[in-house]
Amino acid sequence: MTKIPVIVLVGPTAVGKTELSVSLAQKWQGEIISGDSMQVYKGLDIGTAKITENEMHGIPHYLIDVVQPNEFFSASAFKDETKKKIRMIHSKGKLPFIVGGTGLYIQSVFYNYSFGTVSEDSEYRAKLEEMDAQTLHNKLLAEDPKSAKQIHFNNKRRVIRALEVIKLTGRPFSEYQVETKLSDEFEPLFLGLELERSVLYDRINRRVDQMMEAGLVKEAKALFDLSLGDMPATRGIGYKELFQYFDGLLTEEEAVWLIKRNSRHFAKRQMTWFRNRMKIHWINALEELTEEKANACISQFLKANPFDSDK
Incomplete structure (x- = not known):
């Protein structure tokens, strides 16, 4: 069976993936699937730098605004929905693109990740739930x-699941999750945008300032007022810091400082993930020929993996 070609554009936050992806999709008759774990939630627009309708320039985008903030959307759900969307886009004679920075989600589409096939131990899980995040992560x-290196200590739900899987299977969670063999159904071209760290960090700081000017506090307050507890939508950078401001634990200035710092740290983790987990063609986002280089990679890739654009 001929594999479906998929263009995957990754990179850290604020590197410029959105604009480039639309230009590439326009040239190659593509449609775009968001590879961002937070953009699936409705109402989280400013803080997730969600693409606007005007910025789409008529290119269809998928897996944006698909669930409410009080709902769960897991890596497993992303994997299943993305595969459906790839097949659908391909059936229309269009080239599927996945664009985003959530490494685990994107990698799960192309590698044999196993999610949710291990049963649960509700009694053990309840004991873990009573522990604080740092104690759990130390465990x-x-x-x-x-796994501890890959999962942030604040991601309590994911840490608990890892410990639960270890207890039930006797195997490390890191071994259970993934195989290195690529999917038999899809043929991905991994393109990555990168920037010198100081330049990227400056972009991140300026983007946070722009988000604040655009109304991030109001958007975060609307989410805060829903009293969602520890739902995934509340854990996004830009929201969790402002929640501390609303609780009176930080000043607004301190919250903004934290958003910038946490965003920079997140960008560093993203780059570590992508460099260690995927074979990526890296392109500097500030080079004059950035788009030309990306197009050249896609052209060469499609010569070996053609798709029917005349359906």
Whole structure:
């Protein structure tokens, strides 16, 4: 069976993926699937730098605004929905693009990730739920250092699941998750945008200032007022820091400083993930020929993996 070609554009936050992806999709008759774990939530627009209708320039985008903030949308759901969207786009004679920075989600589409096939231990999970985030992460560090390095200690739900899987299977969660063999159905071209760290960090700082000017506080307050507890939508950078401001734990200035710092740290983690987990063609986002280089990679890729654009 001929594999479906897919263009995957990744990179850290604020590097310029959105604008480039639209230009590439216009040239190659593509349609875009968002590879961002937070853009699936309705109402989280400013803080996730969600693309606007005007910025889409008529290019269809998928997996944006698909669930309410009080709903769960997991990596497993992303994997299943993205595969459906790839097949649908391909059936229309269009070239599927995936664009985003959530490495785990994107990688799960093309590699044999296993999500949710291990049963649950509700009693053990309840005990874990009583522990604070740092204690849980220390426990994971002792039992599975590789997973502890990959999962942020604030992601309590993911840490708990890792510990639960370890208890039920006797295997490290890091070994259980992924195989290195690529999908038999899709043929991805991984393109990555990168920037010198100081330039990227400056972009991130300026973007946060722009978000604040655009009304991020109001958007975060609307989410805060829903009293969602520890739902995934509340964990996004830009929201969780402002929640502390609303709770009186930080000043607004301190919250903004934290958003910038956490965004920079997140960008660094993204780059570490992509460099260690995927074979990516890296392109500097500030080069004069950035788009030309991306187009050249796609052209060469499609010669070996053609798609029917005349359906």
